[in-house]
Amino acid sequence: MLFFAKSSALKQIYFDPELNQRKASLYGTGILGPPHLFTTLDGDTHRALRKALGGSHWNIGHLKNHWEDNIDDLIRLFIERLTECAEREETVGLGDRSAWFAADVMSMLSFGEPWGFIRNDRDERGILKSWREGLDFFGFVGRFKFFQNNIMKLPGIGALFLPKTTDSSGMGWLINQAITQVESRTQQLAVKEHEGKKDYMQYCLEARLNGEPLTNVQRVAHVTLLIQAGADTTGTGLGSTFRFLVSNRDKMKRAAAEIEAAEKAGKLSTPAKYEEVRQHLPYIVACIKEGLRLNPPATNLLGRVTPNEGTVIDGYYIPAGLDVTSYAYVVHRDTESYGPDAEAFRPERWLESESPTMLDSNSFVFGMGARICLGKDIAIMELYKLVTEVIRNFDMELVNEGKFVVAGGVAYNRDFSVTVTRKTGSAGTSNCE
Ligand code: HEM
Structure with missing residues (x-):
C-alpha cells in the first residue's frame, strides 16, 4: 500500500x-x-447501498428538528451525574464517560431509547470494553488476509475468536439486540404501520435497495453498524477535546470566557442549542476542530485501488492496481497546511487562517468523497453541545492525562481523568470512574 x-x-x-x-x-x-456500507468494497454496490440507506435524516436540519431535544435530555442527565461526582469529591473518568454519552445517543437514535450508560453510570453490558478488546484482533484479521481467508474459515476456529449472540454482554449482546429488535419491529410492521418518531432502525427497515427491502442479515448488519461506527468514535472526539483543553489552561480559560460572555448576552439556551454554538461560540468550535485534528478518532488506513491505466497522485505517477491511502493522524500534521506548529494544540489557527475553508476542506477526520462518514452531523452536534455544556458548568483539574490509544483503525482515550467543581451552586471536587 502506498x-x-x-x-x-x-x-x-x-x-x-x-x-x-x-x-x-x-x-x-x-x-x-x-458486507455493510463501510466494508462494501465495490464502488457501484456501495453507491446503491448508500442511496438506499442515506437520506436527509442524516443531515443537521433533521437532527435539529427531530432529535436535538432528546439529546438535550441526555446532556441534562450527564451534567446531573457529573454534579454528583463533584459533590462526592471523586475522580471522574472523563474519557470513558464521554464514550458512554455517545453510546447512549447512538442507542437512542437507533432504537428510540438510550440504553442507560449515563443513567446507570456505567459501560452498559460492557459494550465499550468489549469493542476495545476486539480492536487489535479485527485490525490483525483485516490486514492478514491469509488468516482471514483460511484460518478463520476452518471449522470451529472463527467461533473461538468472534463474539457470540448468546453472550449476555459485549459485542455479542449488541448483535443479539440488533437481531431481536429488527425481528420484533418487522413483526409489528406486518400488523400495522410504525407510529411516532422514526428511529434509524426504522429508516433501515424502510430502505429499498434497487427497489427491494434489505435482507434480514443486511438489516441486522446495518443496525449493528450504527452503534459500532457512532459510539466510541464520537466518544473519543469528546474525550480528546476535553483532554486538550484541561491540559492547556490558557485555551480552557478562553473557551470558558467565550461561553460566559455568550451566556451573559443571553445567547445560550440550557443546554446550548447546536445553532447557538455554531453562531456564538467560534472558539469552542475551533477547539473541537483542533481536538479532532490532532486526535482523529477513526485513524484507519482508508485505502483505494488505482485504476487500470494508473493515475497521478500529488505529482507522482502510480501504476494500476495498487492500494493507495492517506492517514488522518499524519495528514493532519502536514506543516504545509497547518504551519510549523502543526503538532501543537492551538485552536486559534482555525480563526486566524486566511483561508479557513481550505483548512476545513483538508480535514480528513470523517474521510472524504463518496465514502465520507454518514454520521458526521450527529457527531458534530454531540461535540458542539456536550463540550459547551461541560465547560459552562464545571471547572476541571487534570488527574491523569491517560493515553490516546490507536487499535485496529480506531482510537479511544484510556485512563483520562479529572476532578470537577461545579461553577455555580454547591462546589466540590470529585471518583466516578
Ligand atoms: C467523531 C466521530 C466520527 C468519526 C471521526 C467518523 C469517521 C468516519 C470515517 C473516517 C469513515 C470512513 C470513510 C471511508 O471509509 O473512507 C466513516 C464512515 C462511516 N461512519 Fe463515521 N465517524 C464518526 C461518527 C459516526 C457516527 C455518529 C455515525 C452514526 C451512525 C457514523 C456512521 C458511519 C457510517 C455508516 C460510515 C460508512 C459510510 C460509507 O461507507 O458510506 N460515524 N466514519
Whole structure:
C-alpha cells in the first residue's frame, strides 16, 4: 500500500471516481457477517447501498428538528451525574464517560431509547470494553488476509475468536439486540404501520435497495453498524477535546470566557442549542476542530485501488492496481497546511487562517468523497453541545492525562481523568470512574 502524507493528495485519492471504484481489501469484509456500507468494497454496490440507506435524516436540519431535544435530555442527565461526582469529591473518568454519552445517543437514535450508560453510570453490558478488546484482533484479521481467508474459515476456529449472540454482554449482546429488535419491529410492521418518531432502525427497515427491502442479515448488519461506527468514535472526539483543553489552561480559560460572555448576552439556551454554538461560540468550535485534528478518532488506513491505466497522485505517477491511502493522524500534521506548529494544540489557527475553508476542506477526520462518514452531523452536534455544556458548568483539574490509544483503525482515550467543581451552586471536587 502506498501512503500519502500530504493534504495535497487527499482530493485526488478520495474524489477521483476512477480511484473510488474500489476500496482496498484491508477493510476486512466478511469477518462479522455480510458486507455493510463501510466494508462494501465495490464502488457501484456501495453507491446503491448508500442511496438506499442515506437520506436527509442524516443531515443537521433533521437532527435539529427531530432529535436535538432528546439529546438535550441526555446532556441534562450527564451534567446531573457529573454534579454528583463533584459533590462526592471523586475522580471522574472523563474519557470513558464521554464514550458512554455517545453510546447512549447512538442507542437512542437507533432504537428510540438510550440504553442507560449515563443513567446507570456505567459501560452498559460492557459494550465499550468489549469493542476495545476486539480492536487489535479485527485490525490483525483485516490486514492478514491469509488468516482471514483460511484460518478463520476452518471449522470451529472463527467461533473461538468472534463474539457470540448468546453472550449476555459485549459485542455479542449488541448483535443479539440488533437481531431481536429488527425481528420484533418487522413483526409489528406486518400488523400495522410504525407510529411516532422514526428511529434509524426504522429508516433501515424502510430502505429499498434497487427497489427491494434489505435482507434480514443486511438489516441486522446495518443496525449493528450504527452503534459500532457512532459510539466510541464520537466518544473519543469528546474525550480528546476535553483532554486538550484541561491540559492547556490558557485555551480552557478562553473557551470558558467565550461561553460566559455568550451566556451573559443571553445567547445560550440550557443546554446550548447546536445553532447557538455554531453562531456564538467560534472558539469552542475551533477547539473541537483542533481536538479532532490532532486526535482523529477513526485513524484507519482508508485505502483505494488505482485504476487500470494508473493515475497521478500529488505529482507522482502510480501504476494500476495498487492500494493507495492517506492517514488522518499524519495528514493532519502536514506543516504545509497547518504551519510549523502543526503538532501543537492551538485552536486559534482555525480563526486566524486566511483561508479557513481550505483548512476545513483538508480535514480528513470523517474521510472524504463518496465514502465520507454518514454520521458526521450527529457527531458534530454531540461535540458542539456536550463540550459547551461541560465547560459552562464545571471547572476541571487534570488527574491523569491517560493515553490516546490507536487499535485496529480506531482510537479511544484510556485512563483520562479529572476532578470537577461545579461553577455555580454547591462546589466540590470529585471518583466516578
Ligand atoms: C467523531 C466521530 C466520527 C468519526 C471521526 C467518523 C469517521 C468516519 C470515517 C473516517 C469513515 C470512513 C470513510 C471511508 O471509509 O473512507 C466513516 C464512515 C462511516 N461512519 Fe463515521 N465517524 C464518526 C461518527 C459516526 C457516527 C455518529 C455515525 C452514526 C451512525 C457514523 C456512521 C458511519 C457510517 C455508516 C460510515 C460508512 C459510510 C460509507 O461507507 O458510506 N460515524 N466514519
